[in-house]
Amino acid sequence: MNGGVMSRYEAGRIEPKWQEAWAEAGLFRAERDPSRPKFYVLEMFPYPSGRIHMGHVRNYTMGDLFARYKAAKGFNVLHPMGWDAFGMPAENAAIEKGVPPAEWTYHNIDAMRAQMKPLGLSIDWSRELATCDPEYYGQQQALFLDMLEAGLVTRKAAVVNWDPVDMTVLANEQVIDGKGWRSGAPVERRELTQWFFRISDMAEELLEALDHLAHWPEKVRIMQRNWIGRSRGLQFAFATRGAPAGHETLEVYTTRPDTLWGASFAAVSPEHPLARALEGDPEVAAFLAECRRMGTSEEDLETAEKKGYDTGIRVVHPFDPAWELPVYIANFILMDYGTGAIFGCPAHDQRDLDFARKYRLPVIDVFAPPGSEARVAAEAYVPPKTETVEFLRPVAGERLMTGEAAVDAAIAFCEARGIGRGVTRFRLRDWGLSRQRFWGCPIPVVHCPACGIVPEKRGNLPVRLPDDATFDKPGNPLERHPTWATTTCPACGGPARRETDTMDTFVDSSWYYARFTAPRAATPTVMEDAAYWMNVDQYIGGIEHAILHLLYSRFFARAMRITGHLPEKAIEPFDALFTQGMVTHETYATRAPDGRPVWREPSEVVRDAEGARLADGTPVEIGPSTKMSKSKKNVVDPDDIIARYGADTARWFVLSDSPPDRDVEWTAAGAEAAHRHLARVWRLAHETSEAAEAAEAAGGDQTLLRATHRAIRDVTADIEGFAFNKAIARLYELTGAIGKAPAGAPARRTALRTLAQLTAPMTPHLAEEVWAMAGGAGLVAAARWPEADPALLVEASVTLPVQVNGKRRAEIAVPAGSDAATIEALVLQDPAVVRALNGAAPRRLVVVPDRIVNVVV
RNA sequence: GCGGGUGUGGCGGAACUGGUAGACGCGCCGGACUCAAAAUCCGGUUCUGGCGACAGAGUGUCGGUUCGAUCCCGACCACCCGUACCA
Numbered sequence A: 001m002n003g004g005v006m007s008r009y010e011a012g013r014i015e016p017k018w019q020e021a022w023a024e025a026g027l028f029r030a031e032r033d034p035s036r037p038k039f040y041v042l043e044m045f046p047y048p049s050g051r052i053h054m055g056h057v058r059n060y061t062m063g064d065l066f067a068r069y070k071a072a073k074g075f076n077v078l079h080p081m082g083w084d085a086f087g088m089p090a091e092n093a094a095i096e097k098g099v100p101p102a103e104w105t106y107h108n109i110d111a112m113r114a115q116m117k118p119l120g121l122s123i124d125w126s127r128e129l130a131t132c133d134p135e136y137y138g139q140q141q142a143l144f145l146d147m148l149e150a151g152l153v154t155r156k157a158a159v160v161n162w163d164p165v166d167m168t169v170l171a172n173e174q175v176i177d178g179k180g181w182r183s184g185a186p187v188e189r190r191e192l193t194q195w196f197f198r199i200s201d202m203a204e205e206l207l208e209a210l211d212h213l214a215h216w217p218e219k220v221r222i223m224q225r226n227w228i229g230r231s232r233g234l235q236f237a238f239a240t241r242g243a244p245a246g247h248e249t250l251e252v253y254t255t256r257p258d259t260l261w262g263a264s265f266a267a268v269s270p271e272h273p274l275a276r277a278l279e280g281d282p283e284v285a286a287f288l289a290e291c292r293r294m295g296t297s298e299e300d301l302e303t304a305e306k307k308g309y310d311t312g313i314r315v316v317h318p319f320d321p322a323w324e325l326p327v328y329i330a331n332f333i334l335m336d337y338g339t340g341a342i343f344g345c346p347a348h349d350q351r352d353l354d355f356a357r358k359y360r361l362p363v364i365d366v367f368a369p370p371g372s373e374a375r376v377a378a379e380a381y382v383p384p385k386t387e388t389v390e391f392l393r394p395v396a397g398e399r400l401m402t403g404e405a406a407v408d409a410a411i412a413f414c415e416a417r418g419i420g421r422g423v424t425r426f427r428l429r430d431w432g433l434s435r436q437r438f439w440g441c442p443i444p445v446v447h448c449p450a451c452g453i454v455p456e457k458r459g460n461l462p463v464r465l466p467d468d469a470t471f472d473k474p475g476n477p478l479e480r481h482p483t484w485a486t487t488t489c490p491a492c493g494g495p496a497r498r499e500t501d502t503m504d505t506f507v508d509s510s511w512y513y514a515r516f517t518a519p520r521a522a523t524p525t526v527m528e529d530a531a532y533w534m535n536v537d538q539y540i541g542g543i544e545h546a547i548l549h550l551l552y553s554r555f556f557a558r559a560m561r562i563t564g565h566l567p568e569k570a571i572e573p574f575d576a577l578f579t580q581g582m583v584t585h586e587t588y589a590t591r592a593p594d595g596r597p598v599w600r601e602p603s604e605v606v607r608d609a610e611g612a613r614l615a616d617g618t619p620v621e622i623g624p625s626t627k628m629s630k631s632k633k634n635v636v637d638p639d640d641i642i643a644r645y646g647a648d649t650a651r652w653f654v655l656s657d658s659p660p661d662r663d664v665e666w667t668a669a670g671a672e673a674a675h676r677h678l679a680r681v682w683r684l685a686h687e688t689s690e691a692a693e694a695a696e697a698a699g700g701d702q703t704l705l706r707a708t709h710r711a712i713r714d715v716t717a718d719i720e721g722f723a724f725n726k727a728i729a730r731l732y733e734l735t736g737a738i739g740k741a742p743a744g745a746p747a748r749r750t751a752l753r754t755l756a757q758l759t760a761p762m763t764p765h766l767a768e769e770v771w772a773m774a775g776g777a778g779l780v781a782a783a784r785w786p787e788a789d790p791a792l793l794v795e796a797s798v799t800l801p802v803q804v805n806g807k808r809r810a811e812i813a814v815p816a817g818s819d820a821a822t823i824e825a826l827v828l829q830d831p832a833v834v835r836a837l838n839g840a841a842p843r844r845l846v847v848v849p850d851r852i853v854n855v856v857v
Numbered sequence B: 001g002c003g004g005g006u007g008u009g010g011c012g013g014a015a016c017u018g019g020u021a022g023a024c025g026c027g028c029c030g031g032a033c034u035c036a037a038a039a040u041c042c043g044g045u046u047c048u049g050g051c052g053a054c055a056g057a058g059u060g061u062c063g064g065u066u067c068g069a070u071c072c073c074g075a076c077c078a079c080c081c082g083u084a085c086c087a
Helices: A011-025 A052-070 A090-096 A102-121 A134-149 A199-212 A217-230 A257-262 A273-277 A282-292 A298-303 A350-358 A403-416 A529-534 A548-562 A638-645 A647-656 A668-690 A698-722 A722-738 A745-759 A764-773 A820-829 A831-837
Strands: A038-042 A074-080 A153-163 A169-170 A188-197 A230-241 A249-254 A265-268 A310-317 A324-330 A341-344 A387-389 A400-401 A419-424 A445-448 A451-456 A485-488 A495-497 A538-542 A577-579 A583-591 A597-600 A604-607 A612-614 A621-628 A797-804 A807-815 A843-849 A852-854
Touching: A011 A102, A011 A647, A011 A764, A038 A052, A038 A529, A052 A074, A052 A169, A052 A638, A052 A698, A074 A668, A090 A102, A090 A298, A090 A400, A102 A341, A102 A638, A102 A647, A134 A324, A134 A451, A134 A548, A188 A282, A199 A217, A199 A230, A199 A419, A199 A548, A217 A548, A230 A257, A230 A324, A230 A403, A230 A583, A249 A257, A249 A265, A265 A350, A282 A310, A282 A324, A310 A807, A324 A583, A324 A621, A341 A350, A387 A403, A400 A403, A403 A419, A612 A698, A638 A647, A638 A668, A647 A668, A647 A722, A647 A764, A668 A745, A668 A764, A698 A745, A722 A745, A745 A764, A797 A831, A807 A831, A820 A831, A820 A843, A820 A852, A831 A852
Parallel strands: A038 A074, A038 A538, A265 A324, A538 A577, A797 A852
Antiparallel strands: A153 A169, A153 A188, A230 A249, A230 A310, A230 A419, A265 A341, A310 A324, A387 A400, A445 A451, A445 A495, A485 A495, A583 A597, A583 A621, A604 A612, A612 A621, A797 A807, A843 A852
């Protein structure tokens, strides 16, 4: 260094300096100010696993870009950060390493905050919260009690995975091939009484409101719509023959009553009361036991081999008293959907057909493609309900009908004859929130032998987790804690026991966005703050949360409106949603002597044109680029990247290489290139700041000015449209234009200041440096966003491609706005066109002014 | 299994949602500067054939609609996300 004056781009010096300047100016502190329009930017908060990864860098860089852009546009921006801090990994750490979950979690939070701060994010850290703070979960308990009082909570039975050796409930993730992940014992399905949020009562509203979420991705709305799954169908009772007392009828629900003539069997879920009533039979008991060994997930149920047990019971077909159908217990019938019992129509349902083939049941065609002689054989005929088909055995209506019309006709026909009634049902089930785990928000109720279930007194909140739980045995530490559950009944004062279940961690993340508007309040929210800051104007996170987290949040916002914690306008808490892609990396492996892959970290691998090797020359196999994960070691530590290149390079790279909603592959070459570009920008600003004032070139000045204003227009549009990769392409062009322009130093400095403004949301530290070198006043982070001058954007002439038979053969330059006749005349003189026509007249001439010409010969 | 998505040069991607396929970046090739190297700068780069003007092919596969299709329609293939106790 010569006398401390930098002569090259040194991110390590620049970045801390500007972060300090921003902090000193208090730029990111959000204060309620009704005189200014607000903008609330939120990224899905992280789970404090211990280290941030590139996926976090990408997520928070995108949010930061938007927050800084909106601030420059004059908005009062709220951009907070917190920690989704409850969950299983902390308990696993306690079991494996003996560290208390709270200690592990807060240590991780400290580490991740320390990694995040050097990124220079425009976050209001004064609002930071963690869901495991008693200050947070105590308010969550208050919300729960309000919801209980408002009738939004209920108790009922639910099926869980039970590990019979560890005597504990397992998450789906903890079940590997049907066995407990620690005990290795075959897992059983078991019913427990659990707490539920009554989200299914709101199914209709949650469905309808999706239509108004104009700034949500269509795919997310479709996924939610399908998940809620409204269906119109017929519910009716079969009369049974040979069933136990109390089961004289069997209630079924079907969305295809128009296929009733194709019925060949009835089936009930293994959890259905009728199945239970038969359990005295050893064969039934054995079959049910087999069913209980299946997983609880829908995927397990649907992909498992379809099996049934013929109960010997018969039901009478509702249209024909002489026609009896066998009743099976079948492993693929869900107790949670409909009535837990169905009738099977093999011809028009693939599952039913597989089942019918297996148990040699008849296959009766009800409809077929119009005019077709084809009948169902290997595959069921299941056309969309909107398609017209020919009914061979209609329940009611015409021969040619759509499925929809046939269903309506069949329902009307059945209702008129007293066979059941048309009902609307939803696939959406109530939200079971009970977890038999320690590291979660305690459910604030008490079980009293005299009074039953009693809500805890508000004054006793928060019901805190104990800090002396033990993790040496499997099961819920709260349940076996010597004193924690022992309490007195809030109603009668007698001895009682606390609820030892804690809440699903999805509860924690269903209202944190509201808490950020008043994170230290003694109530869950403060109405003035919520009214000002809500809704979240831009929410950003992964597509993996498209259904559960977002649906639960939509439910919670409604519940908080009902219980007086949010204003009416906040029932849809996220005005705009953006789902970003993952950060992936190639995987590297060497081979162990037994041939198994040994995963290698990117930092161990030397990459060249030939392939990849370890430092000692061992050849390395290059695998496909996948989501960065610890198990495959294909992770790049943000700390290393920041230490080597600086935060701006990391930010620039994760924004530049792929569209934000797609996966981006991290490559060392890409990071290198990003850094080279930033160094070039710095150099350009440095050289220009030292250039002589006298250098003038009037024509070059104007060209550069026009290029600058095109960049303002394009970058602004690209940011608004979440096309950050395109915005960056335009910024590369502007940088190139400044570098090459035969323009004077003042004009170049003007262009550089605009470049600084346009890059400030992406590379905020470098932007400050460039801004300062180019003579900008104050901080660029506090400067207003530039506006493009329309007069500098108009183009005098356009180049029209000329196609012959749809293939480009020539181009002509014409004044912008030329009419079709003018263009036509020019085109017919073009040598390429003359050659193609070969003296003949064109068969057709398509002229789209300012766009294209197509000559058809 | 079911629901949703993605697929374009050697690579990441762009194309105003029917109008010049390949912007911008990486990589590669050539050149300048240098004793040399690094850094930097300039030029080229979809593939095939041709010295060349040019011709042909080309957006996962197969088929269709259109003056014109990466874009619309039908059938399929591969991969990714979710599937209610991973977060």
